[in-house]
Amino acid sequence: MSSVPNVVVHRDAEVLANAVAARIITRLVDAQAAKGSAHLVLTGGTVGIATLAAIAATPARDAVDWRRLDVWWGDERFLPTGDPERNETGARGALLDHVDLDPSRVHVMLGPDSGLSAEESADAYATELAKAARPEDHGPVPSFDVLLLGMGPDSHVASLFPGMPALYDTRPVVSVHGSPKPPPTRISLTLPAIQAAREVWVVASGEEKAGAVRLALADSGPVQVPAAGARGRSRTLFLLDRASATKIPPGLGRIASP
């Protein structure tokens, strides 16, 4: 069962990143209070990284027990550790290196320096996800408390690009070759893994995303509009700025920032 998206529209990209940061902190604190731990899936992209930097910059970050947080990625560029283009590198610089995480709970998607091929790296990630899944979870991945997704102007999320084979794959993690967004080789969660999350938050800013937002909120097919498949089991949020919300049907978006 997937949830109908709720839309919240913020004034601009800066307010959006700070508002998503505050929302993440609150969600993680609540999850840890309820369950003793939490699972957070990160995304690459400008809004994704800006959100992490906003978390790092707020004193409220200390309300999160970082030692009891499992950090995952929705996708990763298949590049060596430390490469500036890796989503992991951006996340570490923006937040992860500034909080007291348990390194064993930071689950990176391995790059070529591991000696693994992209396919083997995807399989290794699937194994790590399965190990973290519990009987009450919905399948071979944990019930992620928050799964963040940036979205491209073509409505791709993670590294799931319109019409590409990964959108037909039923495995939880796949390698992607020929990505239209460089670099060409990536590792990505698939829609079944994304849809196992308790909450899926799609974050987007800028006029160039407005068309994709409209399609993603409509009943579009997820093969042509991958963001239309970005739905959480209990909650789906589209967290936007005004520029990316210009084409959504009236009545859907709530302007959260005056």
Ligand SMILES: O=C(O)[C@H](O)[C@@H](O)[C@H](O)[C@H](O)COP(=O)(O)O
């Ligand atoms: O590895 C990646 O490139 C991201 O995971 C990708 O899915 C990104 O989130 C979107 O392309 C949005 O990126 P922007 O916010 O920079 O437009």
